[in-house]
Amino acid sequence: xxxxxxxxxxxxxxxxxxxxxxxxxxxxxxxxxxxxxxxxxxxxxxxxxxxxxxxxxxxxxxxxxxxxxxxxxxxxxxxxxxxxxxxxxxxxxxxxxxxxxxxxxxxxxxxxxxxxxxxxxxxxxxxxxxxxxxxxxxxxxxxxxxxxxxxxxxxxxxxxxxxxxxxxxxxxxxxxxxxxxxxxxxxxxxxxxxxxxxxxxxxxxxxxxxxxxxxxxxxxxxxxxxxxxxxxxxxxxxxxxxxxxxxxxxxxxxxxxxxxxxxxxxxxxxxxxxxxxxxxxxxxxxxxxxxxxxxxxxxxxxxxxxxxxxxxxxxxxxxxxxxxxxxxxxxxxxxxxxxxxxxxxxxxxxxxxxxxxxxxxxxxxxxxxxxxxxxxxxxxxxxxxxxxxxxxxxxxxxxxxxxxxxxxxxxxxxxxxxxxxxxxxxxxxxxxxxxxxxxxxxxxxxxxxxxxxxxxxxxxxxxxxxxxxxxxxxxxxxxxxxxxxxxxxxxxxxxxxxxxxxxxxxxxxxxxxxxxxx
Amino acid sequence: xxxxxxxxxxxxxxxxxxxxxxxxxxxxxxxxxxxxxxxxxxxxxxxxxxxxxxxxxxxxxxxxxxxxxxxxxxxxxxxxxxxxxxxxxxxxxxxxxxxxxxxxxxxxxxxxxxxxxxxxxxxxxxxxxxxxxxxxxxxxxxxxxxxxxxxxxxxxxxxxxxxxxxxxxxxxxxxxxxxxxxxxxxxxxxxxxxxxxxxxxxxxxxxxxxxxxxxxxxxxxxxxxxxxxxxxxxxxxxxxxxxxxxxxxxxxxxxxxxxxxxxxxxxxxxxxxxxxxxxxxxxxxxxxxxxxxxxxxxxxxxxxxxxxxxxxxxxxxxxxxxxxxxxxxxxxxxxxxxxxxxxx
Numbered sequence: 133x134x135x136x137x138x139x140x141x142x143x144x145x146x147x148x149x150x151x152x153x154x155x156x157x158x159x160x161x162x163x164x165x166x167x168x169x170x171x172x173x174x175x176x177x178x179x180x181x182x183x184x185x186x187x188x189x190x191x192x193x194x195x196x197x198x199x200x201x202x203x204x205x206x207x208x209x210x211x212x213x214x215x216x217x218x219x220x221x222x223x224x225x226x227x228x229x230x231x232x233x234x235x236x237x238x239x240x241x242x243x244x245x246x247x248x249x250x251x252x253x254x255x256x257x258x259x260x261x262x263x264x265x266x267x268x269x270x271x272x273x274x275x276x277x278x279x280x281x282x283x284x285x286x287x288x289x290x291x292x293x294x295x296x297x298x299x300x301x302x303x304x305x306x307x308x309x310x311x312x313x314x315x316x317x318x319x320x321x322x323x324x325x326x327x328x329x330x331x332x333x334x335x336x337x338x339x340x341x342x343x344x345x346x347x348x349x350x351x352x353x354x355x356x357x358x359x360x361x362x363x364x365x366x367x368x369x370x371x372x373x374x375x376x377x378x379x380x381x382x383x384x385x386x387x388x389x390x391x392x393x394x395x396x397x398x399x400x401x402x403x404x405x406x407x408x409x410x411x412x413x414x415x416x417x418x419x420x421x422x423x424x425x426x427x428x429x430x431x432x433x434x435x436x437x438x439x440x441x442x443x444x445x446x447x448x449x450x451x452x453x454x455x456x457x458x459x460x461x462x463x464x465x466x467x468x469x470x471x472x473x474x475x476x477x478x479x480x481x482x483x484x485x486x487x488x489x490x491x492x493x494x495x496x497x498x499x500x501x502x503x504x505x506x507x508x509x510x511x512x513x514x515x516x517x518x519x520x521x522x523x524x525x526x527x528x529x530x531x532x533x534x535x536x537x538x539x540x541x542x543x544x545x546x547x548x549x550x551x552x553x554x555x556x557x558x559x560x561x562x563x564x565x566x567x568x569x570x571x572x573x574x575x576x577x578x579x580x581x582x583x584x585x586x587x588x589x590x591x592x593x594x595x596x597x598x599x600x601x602x603x604x605x606x607x608x609x610x611x612x613x614x615x616x617x618x619x620x621x622x623x624x625x626x627x628x629x630x631x632x633x634x635x636x637x638x639x640x641x642x643x644x645x646x647x648x649x650x
Numbered sequence: 651x652x653x654x655x656x657x658x659x660x661x662x663x664x665x666x667x668x669x670x671x672x673x674x675x676x677x678x679x680x681x682x683x684x685x686x687x688x689x690x691x692x693x694x695x696x697x698x699x700x701x702x703x704x705x706x707x708x709x710x711x712x713x714x715x716x717x718x719x720x721x722x723x724x725x726x727x728x729x730x731x732x733x734x735x736x737x738x739x740x741x742x743x744x745x746x747x748x749x750x751x752x753x754x755x756x757x758x759x760x761x762x763x764x765x766x767x768x769x770x771x772x773x774x775x776x777x778x779x780x781x782x783x784x785x786x787x788x789x790x791x792x793x794x795x796x797x798x799x800x801x802x803x804x805x806x807x808x809x810x811x812x813x814x815x816x817x818x819x820x821x822x823x824x825x826x827x828x829x830x831x832x833x834x835x836x837x838x839x840x841x842x843x844x845x846x847x848x849x850x851x852x853x854x855x856x857x858x859x860x861x862x863x864x865x866x867x868x869x870x871x872x873x874x875x876x877x878x879x880x881x882x883x884x885x886x887x888x889x890x891x892x893x894x895x896x897x898x899x900x901x902x903x904x905x906x907x908x909x910x911x912x913x914x915x916x917x918x919x920x921x922x923x924x925x926x927x928x929x930x931x932x933x934x935x936x937x938x939x940x941x942x943x944x945x946x947x948x949x950x951x952x953x954x955x956x957x958x959x960x961x962x963x964x965x966x967x968x969x970x971x972x973x974x975x976x977x978x979x980x981x982x983x984x985x986x987x988x989x990x991x992x993x994x
Contacts, residue, residue: 463878473878480872481875484868484871484876487867487868491867495876495879495881498864499880505859505860507859507864
């Protein structure tokens with residue numbers, strides 16, 4: 133066994149009471165493409181941030197590059213000197229500057245006498261590094277004019293600029309996310325060229341298709357622990373990886389279906405158009421939980437925002453309270469019709485984190501409960517108290533700022549906020565994203581209770597376990613196909629239905645998609 | 651003051667996660683170190699001047715009146731409240747002083763040079779203020795241009811227009827009725843002092859206790875969250891600019907009423923003190939938030955400091971130095987205290 137390029141052992145990170153990374157091990161060999169995968173909140177970004185010196189690890193971690201120990205917390209300059217470089221998710225390119233400048237930034241070649249930037253030498257470095265990646269890009273072109281795959285190449289070239297061919301480790305922190313799927317083959321070639329002389333690549337990703345296509349070996353994290361270390365990708369399928377990432381249904385939330393056969397419809401969705409999909413018709417009965425899922429990035433994620441009036445679209449929704457035409461709908465109209473939307477991004481769309489739990493909870497009901505000249509505190513306090521006990525929100529009290537809460541508790545606040553409007557149709561988007569197991573159970577139990585109280589629930593999610601544990605039926609949406617309906621309690625059935633279909637191009641319909649990985 | 655338990659600051663600092671709190675203290679008593687530190691500094695400063703200013707000049711009713719009832723303080727209150735309204739919804743308005751200038755010029759020119767009825771002249775001034783606010787709102791809210799750019803540009807425009815209308819001269823307007831509207835003495839203070847305090851109280855009530863005010867705070871904190879909660883974000887932002895313009899116009903009318911004339915070249919000197927007071931106000935009462943009562947306290951804090959220093963013999967330059975330093979030091983201190991209280 134050769135000396136590993138990077139060897140990290142006993143990596144842990146604790147925030148207060150929460151252990152987000154627990155004794156993780158990561159070993160990357162020379163000349164391999166190693167993938168680090170896991171759900172949001174599994175600890176993979178924490179691990180990368182420890183490696184790049186952004187976070188200090190808990191005591192006890194060991195880290196070595198090419199057998200030489202690095203002192204902890206990581207000093208980024210020392211790591212760089214040892215050959216570690218990183219390409220960030222957003223690539224960090226300045227669009228109006230040239231390719232050459234974008235590659236040179238942070239280490240420009242300078243002339244001997246005047247110490248100004250030696251542009252000719254700089255262009256040469258740029259061309260040379262790009263050449264190593266097999267990319268022919270004009271160093272003078274503005275970075276903003278390049279196609280997506282070339283942009284990623286430029287960012288990688290910057291990372292490789294000072295590396296001796298055959299040495300070093302490039303960390304791609306979700307950097308391949310920016311690539312369109314049809315570029316997958318192309319980026320595969322670029323990565324192969326990097327690792328061929330012996331340089332290593334660590335790619336952080338959550339796209340299983342990409343991981344299987346590009347990586348040699350994979351390390352899987354779940355809830356802060358390594359559940360698969362350095363697995364050979366040759367014998368793995370996407371469903372295998374998904375199962376590792378999601379885990380078995382340890383904390384299974386068993387929900388007995390609450391739909392009575394004679395139940396009337398809570399909401400009828402008629403002819404809703406999602407980009408690239410056929411118009412969708414759907415009826416959610418009172419007390420029913422309907423799951424919606426599909427391949428990430430194929431457009432089904434728009435559904436919650438269309439139904440909530442946050443985004444304009446074609447189609448209509450009929451609830452017991454009103455009929456909403458989605459082409460003209462506003463959020464207040466959808467709210468009046470009893471449609472409540474729990475958005476995916478709780479920090480940007482869901483909660484005002486600088487304000488208190490009570491204020492956030494009271495926001496949607498304010499106009500109904502308060503009079504124009506006075507909003508009383510009493511009902512707000514009662515609402516907050518009910519939410520805090522009902523969902524088990526851990527906080528200093530109703531006056532605590534949302535920012536101070538953990539992710540799971542923030543998500544509970546977001547839930548309670550929208551349950552307080554007593555919706556007839558509750559639309560949830562990725563409700564258990566980046567929350568811990570306990571909070572997940574509380575949240576899913578609440579979904580069940582909401583349905584049992586007579587509301588219809590639409591659960592839009594890519595988590596198969598969430599779907600099978602809470603939904604009465606699951607609709608799998610594929611662009612250009614009729615939705616497939618599942619009634620199952622086995623997450624594998626869902627994965628099979630999502631990934632088992634030959635994939636066609638994602639939402640943007642592109643005719644040039646010859647090379648696709650099934 | 652009530653007889654509720656007075657806890658030392660350290661007890662407040664240690665606030666572990668608790669599921670149930672035994673007995674909640676009222677909101678205004680929580681975290682007193684962060685909320686009232688500026689008041690303590692204010693008191694200490696006043697005490698210092700009390701003893702340091704020679705000849706006992708500081709402890710006279712005249713001093714009290716020049717801190718709380720000076721024309722400058724009253725104008726600053728209105729101008730600062732105008733800034734608070736836009737800042738609360740997350741916007742910036744750098745044109746308030748110029749809007750005040752054009753409004754005051756309008757009133758003075760109409761009432762003084764053209765002998766228009768003072769009431770009508772004042773209404774015209776308010777109309778101009780509302781119009782200026784609507785112009786800002788059009789570019790910022792409807793066209794989506796950065797509020798910094800728009801209000802800086804429009805402010806300069808209004809300043810120029812005011813110069814044109816007034817030919818860069820003093821414009822006097824003597825109207826006994828208008829003067830008494832601002833300067834009638836009530837319990838030893840000019841009546842405009844009570845207008846300012848009343849305005850701050852009304853605004854504080856609006857923000858804390860009405861759906862409109864709560865919506866404004868959410869728009870400032872996160873406009874997307876507000877929109878998804880059914881708040882009509884655009885009209886409220888628009889309205890904030892218009893209301894800000896109207897309040898700036900009131901500030902201008904106050905100058906004309908109490909001085910009896912207006913010199914357009916002085917209007918820009920009001921911008922920085924007003925903004926300084928608003929930001930300094932984020933360090934008191936509701937730390938970390940733009941709040942009217944905190945702004946009011948900040949204005950009087952600054953006035954006290956400047957008057958005291960002038961009585962100690964410092965020249966007028968001390969005014970700017972004190973505004974600037976007071977702002978930076980007080981906001982920094984408040985942040986330090988607040989971070990400490992959070993317990994990291």
